[in-house]
Amino acid sequence: MNILVTGANGQLGHEMQSVAEKSGDKFVFTDVAGGYERLDITDVEAVRRMVAEREIEVIVNCAAYTNVDKAETDVELADMLNNKAAGNLAQAMKEVDGTLIHVSTDYVFQGDRNVPCREEWPTNPLGVYGKTKLAGEKSIEATGCKHIIIRTAWLYSKWGKNFVKTMQNLTATRDTLKVVFDQVGTPTYAGDLAAVIGHIIGSGQLDKTGVYHFSNEGVCSWFDFAKAICELSGNTCDIQPCYSEEFPSPVERPHFSVLDKSKLKSTFGVTVPYWTDSLKKCIAELAE
Ligand SMILES: NC(=O)C1=CN([C@@H]2O[C@H](COP(=O)(O)OP(=O)(O)OC[C@H]3O[C@@H](n4cnc5c(N)ncnc54)[C@H](OP(=O)(O)O)[C@@H]3O)[C@@H](O)[C@H]2O)C=CC1
Numbered sequence: 366m367n368i369l370v371t372g373a374n375g376q377l378g379h380e381m382q383s384v385a386e387k388s389g390d391k392f393v394f395t396d397v398a399g400g401y402e403r404l405d406i407t408d409v410e411a412v413r414r415m416v417a418e419r420e421i422e423v424i425v426n427c428a429a430y431t432n433v434d435k436a437e438t439d440v441e442l443a444d445m446l447n448n449k450a451a452g453n454l455a456q457a458m459k460e461v462d463g464t465l466i467h468v469s470t471d472y473v474f475q476g477d478r479n480v481p482c483r484e485e486w487p488t489n490p491l492g493v494y495g496k497t498k499l500a501g502e503k504s505i506e507a508t509g510c511k512h513i514i515i516r517t518a519w520l521y522s523k524w525g526k527n528f529v530k531t532m533q534n535l536t537a538t539r540d541t542l543k544v545v546f547d548q549v550g551t552p553t554y555a556g557d558l559a560a561v562i563g564h565i566i567g568s569g570q571l572d573k574t575g576v577y578h579f580s581n582e583g584v585c586s587w588f589d590f591a592k593a594i595c596e597l598s599g600n601t602c603d604i605q606p607c608y609s610e611e612f613p614s615p616v617e618r619p620h621f622s623v624l625d626k627s628k629l630k631s632t633f634g635v636t637v638p639y640w641t642d643s644l645k646k647c648i649a650e651l652a653e
């Protein structure tokens with residue numbers, strides 16, 4: 366199969382490259398930066414051309430606008446990337462009867478119930494990032510293409526910018542730190558998400574159109590996550606829990622966005638690593 370990966374220079378895009386190395390399928394890795402073959406997903410004609418020339422049957426969309434705070438004032442670009450471009454990719458797949466594997470977020474939920482969020486629950490994003498990601502899901506569905514939308518959460522890896530790398534730096538350079546404990550969710554190691562995407566492709570289950578949830582197993586607050594990162598990195602910062610109000614941000618985030626993964630596990634038959642086990646793996650990789 367010929368598979369197009371967009372956003373190859375991002376966290377998930379990098380991890381998809383390890384998946385490709387172990388696969389018999391032919392992958393084309395693209396981005397707007399980083400020395401990959403150039404594909405701007407906002408350019409629908411360029412997407413169509415690449416799909417036709419490379420006879421693409423599956424697109425794995427790892428490209429997105431992921432700066433949650435900045436999206437509040439950069440609404441047009443966030444919408445262009447997270448919504449309209451997602452629709453472009455879906456349209457291109459519809460035209461060749463291919464499948465779009467797309468990644469969305471726990472931030473589509475308001476997060477005001479303290480039970481794990483299920484796929485069919487009502488959504489109510491609190492900020493521009495979440496709103497544009499939800500609009501992207503709807504744009505994909507509207508094309509009628511075969512699609513697998515995976516909502517994930519709190520993604521980290523050794524690549525790019527993420528909470529693990531930020532906390533490693535802060536806890537190595539500061540004596541004390543405040544981290545919110547009233548936002549609860551589950552971290553996701555991008556390598557585990559890429560492996561699940563590889564499994565879905567490899568097991569020929571691309572016709573199982575729908576929305577699915579995936580994160581690592583377990584539950585924690587950003588405070589607990591920060592404590593684990595600090596300890597596993599061998600740092601000794603005094604981290605104190607705080608309320609969201611004490612950590613100023615232009616955008617409100619969900620208080621409880623743990624994702625229920627039952628649907629993905631039963632549909633695709635995958636087992637999911639516990640969050641601290643995967644965190645240990647990533648921190649070991651970062652130490653190399
Ligand atoms: N990060 C997280 O915590 C979470 C992410 N997600 C979702 O998971 C997916 C992957 O996220 P992640 O790997 O962290 O994302 P990254 O921000 O690490 O990577 C996104 C990539 O897309 C590229 N890109 C930007 N504009 C374009 C464009 N016009 N055409 C093609 N590529 C472009 C970026 O390039 P450049 O850097 O040059 O802009 C970057 O390389 C996204 O859909 C995201 O919404 C879901 C939950 C949590």
Ligand SMILES: Cc1cn([C@H]2C[C@H](O)[C@@H](COP(=O)(O)OP(=O)(O)O[C@H]3O[C@@H](C)C(=O)[C@@H](O)[C@H]3O)O2)c(=O)[nH]c1=O
Nearest residue numbers: 431433470471472517518519520528543544545587612
């Ligand atoms: C750096 C820092 C952050 N925080 C808080 C801010 C925020 O509420 C929380 C996490 O910080 P971040 O900047 O990583 O948050 P954020 O960028 O909102 O992370 C989100 O990114 C998008 C792309 C997603 O899809 C989400 O799943 C989620 O991963 O920790 C502290 O309390 N203290 C600190 O020192």
